[in-house]
Amino acid sequence: MNTDIFASLEVWFVVGSQHLYGPEALEQVAANGAKIAAALDQSPQLPVQVVFKPIVTTPEEVYNVCQAANSAADCIGLIFWMHTFSPAKMWIAGLQALQKPFAQLHTQFNAEIPWATIDMDFMNLNQTAHGGREFGYIGARLRAARKVIVGHWQDAEVLARLDVWMRAAAAWHDMQGARFARFGDNMREVAVTEGNKVSAQMQFGYAVNGYGVGDLVEKVNAVTETAVSDLIAVYEDSYTLVPALQADGARRQSLRDAARIELGMRAFLEEGGFKGYTDTFQDLHGLKQLPGVPSQRLMADGYGFGAEGDWKTAALLRAMKVMSAGLAGGTSFMEDYTYHFSANGDKVLGAHMLEICPSIAAATPRLEIHPLGIGGKEDPVRLVFDSQTGPAINASVIDLGSRYRLIVNTVDVVPTDEPLPRLPVARALWVPQPNFKEGVAAWILAGGAHHTGFSLSLTAEHMEDFATMAGVEYLLIDEHSTLAEIKKELKWNDVYYHLGLGIR
Numbered sequence: 001m002n003t004d005i006f007a008s009l010e011v012w013f014v015v016g017s018q019h020l021y022g023p024e025a026l027e028q029v030a031a032n033g034a035k036i037a038a039a040l041d042q043s044p045q046l047p048v049q050v051v052f053k054p055i056v057t058t059p060e061e062v063y064n065v066c067q068a069a070n071s072a073a074d075c076i077g078l079i080f081w082m083h084t085f086s087p088a089k090m091w092i093a094g095l096q097a098l099q100k101p102f103a104q105l106h107t108q109f110n111a112e113i114p115w116a117t118i119d120m121d122f123m124n125l126n127q128t129a130h131g132g133r134e135f136g137y138i139g140a141r142l143r144a145a146r147k148v149i150v151g152h153w154q155d156a157e158v159l160a161r162l163d164v165w166m167r168a169a170a171a172w173h174d175m176q177g178a179r180f181a182r183f184g185d186n187m188r189e190v191a192v193t194e195g196n197k198v199s200a201q202m203q204f205g206y207a208v209n210g211y212g213v214g215d216l217v218e219k220v221n222a223v224t225e226t227a228v229s230d231l232i233a234v235y236e237d238s239y240t241l242v243p244a245l246q247a248d249g250a251r252r253q254s255l256r257d258a259a260r261i262e263l264g265m266r267a268f269l270e271e272g273g274f275k276g277y278t279d280t281f282q283d284l285h286g287l288k289q290l291p292g293v294p295s296q297r298l299m300a301d302g303y304g305f306g307a308e309g310d311w312k313t314a315a316l317l318r319a320m321k322v323m324s325a326g327l328a329g330g331t332s333f334m335e336d337y338t339y340h341f342s343a344n345g346d347k348v349l350g351a352h353m354l355e356i357c358p359s360i361a362a363a364t365p366r367l368e369i370h371p372l373g374i375g376g377k378e379d380p381v382r383l384v385f386d387s388q389t390g391p392a393i394n395a396s397v398i399d400l401g402s403r404y405r406l407i408v409n410t411v412d413v414v415p416t417d418e419p420l421p422r423l424p425v426a427r428a429l430w431v432p433q434p435n436f437k438e439g440v441a442a443w444i445l446a447g448g449a450h451h452t453g454f455s456l457s458l459t460a461e462h463m464e465d466f467a468t469m470a471g472v473e474y475l476l477i478d479e480h481s482t483l484a485e486i487k488k489e490l491k492w493n494d495v496y497y498h499l500g501l502g503i504r
Contacts, residue, residue, distance in 0.1 A: 001302035001359075003047060003326035009170055010049040012078045013037035014065055016086030016135065018057050025125055029083045030055050032109040036081070036153050045159040047326065048076065048166045055083075062094035070099045077101040077169040079162075082131035083109065084124070088138035095142055101169045101469045103147040103162070104139065106132040111152045145468045161461070168465035171319040176205040178275045180304065180314050181268070183213050184283025187308035192449040195312055195399035203404055204470055206275075208311045211268075217286035220264030231259040235293075239367040239383060251369050251379070254289070258381035261287060262294035269303065276304025276314040281353070281375035290375050292354035292382035293367065296426075299357035305333050306451060307355055312397045313451045316406075319466060320395065320453045329388065329456030330359030334428065336394075336450055340417070346436035347414065349429050350394075350454065354382040356426035360456055361385040370424035386420075387428030387456075389413045394432075394452040395463050397472075403497050406467045407448040408460050409439055410478040428454065433479045442477045442486040473497060 015033035017026060037052035056062045069075045077100050095102075108128040139146055147165050151158040186193055197208045232255060235241065244251040269277060277298075281290050299305050302325070304318025317333055324331045333355055340347040353372060358365050365383035372380055396407045411430040420427065432439030460476050467474035473493055477486065 001300075001321045001325045005174070005302070005322055005325050006047045006170060008074050009076050009173065010051045010072075010074050011166060011169070012065070012069055012072075012075055013040065013050050013052050014078055014080050015055045016057075016062075016080060016082045016091070016131070017055050017084045018086055018090075021084060021124060025084070026055065026057065028125060033081065033083060036107075036109065039153065040079075040159075040162070043159055045156070045163050046166060047163065048170060050079070057086075059090040059093055062091050063097060066094035066098040070097070075100060076173040077103065077166070079103050079105050080135065081105045081107060082128055082135050084127045085131040085134060088134045091135065091138050092142070095138065095144055101145070101165075101172060103149055103165050104132065104135060105153065105158075105162070106136075106148060106150045107153045107158065111154070145471060147465055147468065164459070164461045165465050167323040167325075168462055168469060171322040171466055172469040174275070174322045175315065175319055178206040178315070178318065179273055180206060180208045180311055180318075181272060181274045181277040182208060182210040182309055182311055183216050183277060183279045185210065185280065185309055187280050187282060190308060192398060192447075193306070193308055193310035193312070193451065197311070200312065200315075200399070200404075203472065204315065206315050208315070213283055213285050213287065216264060216268055219267045220261055220287065222267070223260045223263040227263055228256050228259045231263060232256065235259070235367060239365050241367045242369070244369055245367055245381065254369055254379060255367070255381055257288045257378070258291075258293050261289070261291050262297060265291060265294050265298065269298070274303075276306070276318045278306040278309045278311050278314050280308045281372075281377075282308075284375060284377050287377065289378045289380040290354060290372060292380040295355040296358055296383050299333060299355070300359050305355060307333065307335075307352060308451075310449075310451045312399065313449065313453060316395060316397050317453045320455055320458060323462050323466070324455055324457035327457035329390070329392075330357065330361070331453065331455040331457055332357035332360045334394065334452045334454030336452070337427075340429070342417075344417075345431065347429050347431055348411075348436070348440075349427060351423075351425045351427040354380055354425065356383075356428075358383050358385065358426070360387045360428065360454070361426070362388045365426070368424055382424070383426060384424055385426045386416065387413055387426070389415055390456055392428075392430065392454060392456045393458055393460055393463065394454050396449040396452050398447050398449055400447070404470075404472040405446065405475060405493075406463060406470075406472050407443065407446050407475045408463045408477065409433065409443055409448070410460055410476075411439075413456065433477065434481050438481065438483045439477055441483055442481060445483075445486060446475050446477070446490060
């Protein structure tokens, strides 16, 4: 997914002050704020346009800018900075009305204290140190979900943390009003992929609706032979085709069938304005094969996907695709498939029947065809490859009935110990943190799903910021985690969310 999705988006930069300091000081506050906003806007580290807004000095000005942000279609969030002391009672009505995410940038215009010239005029003008604390208090008092970023506005670390927050805000913005299609229902008798679609729409802002596979088949059957041939030319330019799928190969027709399914799916999704979808091998009536390469390529273009009707993972993957747009590494639907227990180190082999996104591929994928052994359809065409290696995350959203929990496990993706010449699927091999046994046990105790959003592009911080914006429980399993502490955190979270949310 490319960065075009950020093109029209903007974050508003709002500076707080008060009239106590006089007009000259406020002019300087505005000038300094405009300079910082302009520098942020021009920074190549930040993906979203930063727009400077007039400084706010009264409750009415605060309220008005927050309401304006709510109504601005392209505004995905606000950055608040207290240049001077800004009495926080004036922020109450605005923050209570604000429906967009916000971050508090706790910075100051100057980097160093001017030791030889500092006087009280300087001190009165540059009061972030305690003005930010006043603003922080009202955020805590209102229990407002927000991110606090501390440091000088020119620091690379500050810009990196703003980048993470902006990407999460873009994903949250993208999710509001998003539509996800389900072709068929949930895989029968499976629990974790089920959930309450009404409560999900209330919590996350997206809608999930079911469509008969016949609706999709109608689009597939309408695809022209010319369009199929054109797409196959793209396949031939992009991937290495096995002999059976080449122009004179024995299974060339299966490749044409796969291309036809991809074009039909794209037509359905584009015409309906969908941002993701699910399918299931138990409901393929009218399709010749389970969509393999079609789902892989649609994911590569930014669509969310969930296998076996898993709409929560489809929505999560779409959010992760938006967050990771333009970043190296890749993001995919994933499943913990099988384990490697070894004296040299225990590992997880992640894969799926077919649908792993080629954005994570270490080399040019091979376009292959193999029997599936499940679903009762013709052999599906799929891309086969090994994943890139390096630090990554697995993320899962689960429905606990009264609330949602976002679980994130940091992992280290490693090369396979040996080649896998007979495994006809894309795959990734990783070691969960803090280690295999505690990481897997913590995931299971937390109720994490077998389907995940897997990313070599994103960090746990992206997911934490997103969870904050969504107002859902966030549980991190990383190198610092212990099983004992995870067990305690799960119990504490149960109490907190029971008392904090009540019965809904």
